[in-house]
Amino acid sequence: MRKTVSSLLLASSLGAAWALPPQLQLDSLHASLDTLSGNMESTLLGKDDLPLAVSGYMAFRLKNFHYSEESPWIKEDRARTSVDAVLNVNIVAMPNSYITLFTNLSFPFDLSGIYSNYLAKHPTNAPGNYDERALYDHSTDFYSSTINEELNVGVDIRAGVFGAYITAGGVIWANASPLTMWERETNPRFVWQYELFEDEKTVSTYYKEKAFKPVKEGGRAFWTNRSFGGVFANIYQLPYDMKAQFLVSQPIDADMATRDGLRMYGGQPGELEMTGGYDFRGTVFHGRVAKEKIADNLTVGLNYMGVTYDEGSIYEDEFRNQWITAGKSPVLLNTHVISADVKGNFTPKLFLMADVGVSITDSTVFYQSASVDGFDSTNRSSGYSRDAKRSAMAGPKVGLYVKAQSKYVEGWPMTAELVFFQPGFYSPYSLSNPSRFPGWRKDETYLNAGALRYSPNMAGINFKLEPTFNRGYFDFQYAQHRQIDPGQDVVAFNYRLNGRSMWESSNSWTKHKPIFVADSGRASGATYIARAGIQRDAGEGIKMYRQRGGLYGGTWELWESFVAYEKGTQVAKQEVPMHAKWSSYMSFMGGYDIGHWLGTDRNVMMTAFLALSGVSTSFAPLAVSEKQSNMLMTSFYGQFEPTVAVTPTFHMVGILGLETFRSEKAYVIYSAPNAVSRYTDTNPTYVNEVSPYYYGKAPINYRDFAIGLGFDWDFSDRVGLHFRYKFMTHSDETISENNWHSHYIAAETKAWF
Numbered sequence: 001m002r003k004t005v006s007s008l009l010l011a012s013s014l015g016a017a018w019a020l021p022p023q024l025q026l027d028s029l030h031a032s033l034d035t036l037s038g039n040m041e042s043t044l045l046g047k048d049d050l051p052l053a054v055s056g057y058m059a060f061r062l063k064n065f066h067y068s069e070e071s072p073w074i075k076e077d078r079a080r081t082s083v084d085a086v087l088n089v090n091i092v093a094m095p096n097s098y099i100t101l102f103t104n105l106s107f108p109f110d111l112s113g114i115y116s117n118y119l120a121k122h123p124t125n126a127p128g129n130y131d132e133r134a135l136y137d138h139s140t141d142f143y144s145s146t147i148n149e150e151l152n153v154g155v156d157i158r159a160g161v162f163g164a165y166i167t168a169g170g171v172i173w174a175n176a177s178p179l180t181m182w183e184r185e186t187n188p189r190f191v192w193q194y195e196l197f198e199d200e201k202t203v204s205t206y207y208k209e210k211a212f213k214p215v216k217e218g219g220r221a222f223w224t225n226r227s228f229g230g231v232f233a234n235i236y237q238l239p240y241d242m243k244a245q246f247l248v249s250q251p252i253d254a255d256m257a258t259r260d261g262l263r264m265y266g267g268q269p270g271e272l273e274m275t276g277g278y279d280f281r282g283t284v285f286h287g288r289v290a291k292e293k294i295a296d297n298l299t300v301g302l303n304y305m306g307v308t309y310d311e312g313s314i315y316e317d318e319f320r321n322q323w324i325t326a327g328k329s330p331v332l333l334n335t336h337v338i339s340a341d342v343k344g345n346f347t348p349k350l351f352l353m354a355d356v357g358v359s360i361t362d363s364t365v366f367y368q369s370a371s372v373d374g375f376d377s378t379n380r381s382s383g384y385s386r387d388a389k390r391s392a393m394a395g396p397k398v399g400l401y402v403k404a405q406s407k408y409v410e411g412w413p414m415t416a417e418l419v420f421f422q423p424g425f426y427s428p429y430s431l432s433n434p435s436r437f438p439g440w441r442k443d444e445t446y447l448n449a450g451a452l453r454y455s456p457n458m459a460g461i462n463f464k465l466e467p468t469f470n471r472g473y474f475d476f477q478y479a480q481h482r483q484i485d486p487g488q489d490v491v492a493f494n495y496r497l498n499g500r501s502m503w504e505s506s507n508s509w510t511k512h513k514p515i516f517v518a519d520s521g522r523a524s525g526a527t528y529i530a531r532a533g534i535q536r537d538a539g540e541g542i543k544m545y546r547q548r549g550g551l552y553g554g555t556w557e558l559w560e561s562f563v564a565y566e567k568g569t570q571v572a573k574q575e576v577p578m579h580a581k582w583s584s585y586m587s588f589m590g591g592y593d594i595g596h597w598l599g600t601d602r603n604v605m606m607t608a609f610l611a612l613s614g615v616s617t618s619f620a621p622l623a624v625s626e627k628q629s630n631m632l633m634t635s636f637y638g639q640f641e642p643t644v645a646v647t648p649t650f651h652m653v654g655i656l657g658l659e660t661f662r663s664e665k666a667y668v669i670y671s672a673p674n675a676v677s678r679y680t681d682t683n684p685t686y687v688n689e690v691s692p693y694y695y696g697k698a699p700i701n702y703r704d705f706a707i708g709l710g711f712d713w714d715f716s717d718r719v720g721l722h723f724r725y726k727f728m729t730h731s732d733e734t735i736s737e738n739n740w741h742s743h744y745i746a747a748e749t750k751a752w753f
Contacts, residue, residue: 069741163237179357184431247286254282281310298344358396397425447493450481451585474590499558531562564665587611
C-alpha cells in the first residue's frame with residue numbers, strides 16, 4: 001500500500017516536470033520531497049485508527065418444561081416449549097486516534113409463534129386475552145418486539161491526560177462505592193448454570209474459571225455493577241491521577257406513579273433490570289470524584305447518590321388512591337446518600353476496602369385541604385394538590401462497610417467483611433439493599449443475610465478462608481449478623497437449587513421486568529397455597545410495601561416470604577411479632593481433580609458445596625434444626641457437581657442437589673369450607689368471628705431435589721453448544737397441593753463474530 005501510493009504521487013509530479021530542463025527538473029523534485037512525503041502519510045491509517053468495526057454474537061435457545069407431577073398453580077405449564085434467538089451487534093467507529101464512537105444493538109426473536117399485538121400501539125389498554133404471549137424476555141410492556149440490555153450509544157474521547165466516555169441507552173452497567181452504587185453476590189456460580197451473558201471464552205477457560213479455579217469477583221458472572229437506563233459519563237483520566245463519573249437516569253422502576261411504575265407491573269414491581277426512558281416520575285442522580293495512586297496504589301473517593309420523585313404523582317389516581325384506601329396520607333420518600341471510600345493494598349499482602357456513608361430521607365406527605373379549589377368532602381380522591389404538602393428530613397443515618405483480604409499465611413488467603421448499618425440507613429442501589437426497587441423499604445430479614453446479601457438494620461462479620469493446593473481447592477465461609485433494633489419477623493428466602501428453573505417455567509416469568517407475585521399469571525385463578533404474611537384490608541395495602549407472603553419473582557431468582565407467627569390469634573389480629581433477629585451461615589465448598597487416579601491426563605473435577613443457615617431470635621452458632629430454641633427458620637443446601645474434560649473442546653457436567661427449608665412458625669389462611677375439611681382437633685385452628693377464614697398452623701418443611709447432565713462443546717472456532725437436562729422436584733410435606741415434579745431441558749448455540 002505504501003509503495004503504491006508513493007509511485008502514484010511520484011508519477012504525478014514527474015508528469016508535471018518532464019518538459020523542463022534537466023537541472024530544473026531535479027530542483028523541482030527536490031523541492032517537492034517534503035510535500036510528497038506528507039501527502040503520502042496523509043493517506044495512511046495510524047496504528048490506532050480503525051474506520052469501522054462490527055462484533056457481537058448470535059444465540060439460538062430452546063427450552064422445555066414438562067411437569068410429570070403438577071401442582072394446581074402451575075397446571076397451565078403442563079408442557080411448555082419455547083424457541084428464541086437474539087442477534088447482538090456492537091458497532092465501533094474510529095475516525096481518528098482520539099475519538100471512538102460506539103453503539104450496541106440487539107434484535108431478539110421469539111420463534112415459538114409470531115403474532116401482532118394491538119397493545120403495542122395502545123399500551124394503556126388493559127390486556128384481556130389470555131392467549132397473548134410475551135416475546136423473548138417476556139416483556140410486560142406487551143410490545144410485539146422487545147429490546148435486550150445492549151441497546152445504547154456512546155463516544156470515547158482521549159487527548160493527552162484527558163480521557164472520558166459518555167454513553168446513553170436502555171441499560172448501563174456501573175459501580176462506584178459499596179454504600180452508593182454496588183452489587184454484592186457471593187453465592188457460588190456453578191458450572192451447571194451457564195449464564196446467558198457469559199463473555200466469549202473457550203469451553204476449557206469457562207470450566208477453569210468455574211470448576212478448577214473459581215473466580216469469586218470480576219467478570220460478567222460475578223461482577224459488582226448495578227444497571228441503569230439513562231446517561232452516564234465516566235471521566236477515567238484526569239490530571240493528578242484524578243477521575244470522575246456522573247449519572248442521570250429515569251428508570252422505569254423509579255416511577256412511583258401509574259404509567260409504568262405500578263400499572264404495567266400489575267401493581268407489584270419487583271427486582272428488575274432498569275431499562276428506562278426520560279418521561280418517568282423518578283430520577284436517579286449519581287456523582288463520584290476519586291484520586292488514584294495515593295501512596296502508590298490507594299484510591300480515595302467521594303460519592304453521592306440521590307433518588308427523587310416528581311410531586312406531580314399526586315394527580316395520578318393509582319398512586320394517590322392506594323394510600324387513601326389504606327387510610328393513610330400519600331407519601332413520597334426522596335433519598336440522598338453521601339459516602340467516602342478507600343481501597344487498595346496497604347501492604348503487598350493486605351488489601352483493604354472501606355466505605356463510610358450517611359443517608360438522609362426527605363419525605364413529602366400530601367394532605368387534603370379545603371382551600372384547594374374544587375374540594376369535595378364527599379369525594380375522598382379530591383382535595384389533593386402538590387401544594388398541599390409538608391416536608392420533613394430524617395437522618396443522617398450511618399452505614400459502614402469494611403473488607404480486608406490477607407495473604408500473610410502462605411497458601412491460605414483469608415477475607416473478612418464487617419458491616420454496620422444503622423436502623424434507617426437506606427441506600428437503594430448499594431450492597432446494603434438486596435432489592436433493586438428504590439422505594440421498597442420493607443421491614444424484613446433474609447435467610448443467609450450478611451453471608452450472601454445485606455439488608456438495613458444489621459451488624460456483623462463474614463469470614464472466608466480460601467486455600468488452594470495441587471489439583472484442588474476448598475472454601476470455608478462463616479457469618480454471624482444481628483439486627484440492631486427489633487424488626488418485624490418477616491422472613492424471605494430464595495430457592496438456590498431450582499429457583500431459576502422454577503421461575504422460568506412460570507407464565508409470570510420475565511427476564512428483566514419480573515412481576516412481583518410469581519403465580520399471578522394463572523388464567524384459571526389457581527394460586528400457590530402460601531404461608532401467611534402481613535395481611536392488609538382486602539389483602540392489598542400499599543402496593544410497594546405488600547408483604548402478604550407467597551412466591552415472588554426476581555431477576556433470575558424465585559423468592560418466598562412468610563411471617564414467623566407464634567400462634568393463630570396473631571394471624572387473625574395482624575399482630576406481627578417483632579425481635580432483633582440473628583442470622584447464621586456456614587458453608588464449605590471444595591473441589592479435587594481425580595483424573596490422575598483414573599490414569600488420564602484429562603481433568604476430572606469433583607466439586608461439592610454444603611451450607612447450613614438459619615434465622616433465630618437469639619444467638620445460635622450453627623443452625624441445625626428448626627426445633628432449636630428461638631429458631632425461626634433453618635435451611636440446608638447441598639450440591640455435588642462432577643465435571644469432565646472429555647476433550648479440550650468438549651466438557652461434560654453433572655448435578656446432584658438437595659435443598660431444604662424448615663420452620664415451625666408458619667400459618668396458612670383458608671376460607672371456611674376448605675379449612676373444615678383440612679384440619680382436625682389435633683391440628684387446632686383459630687376462627688376469626690368477623691371474616692369467614694380459618695388460620696391453621698402449617699409448618700414449612702420443603703425439600704427440593706435435582707439431578708441432571710449437561711455438556712459444553714466448542715464444535716467450531718467461536719461457536720459453542722451448551723446443553724442441560726435436569727429432573728427436579730419440590731415437596732411440601734405439610735401442603736401436598738404445592739408438590740411438583742418437572743423435566744427441564746435447555747440448549748443454546750452461541751456464535752461470536
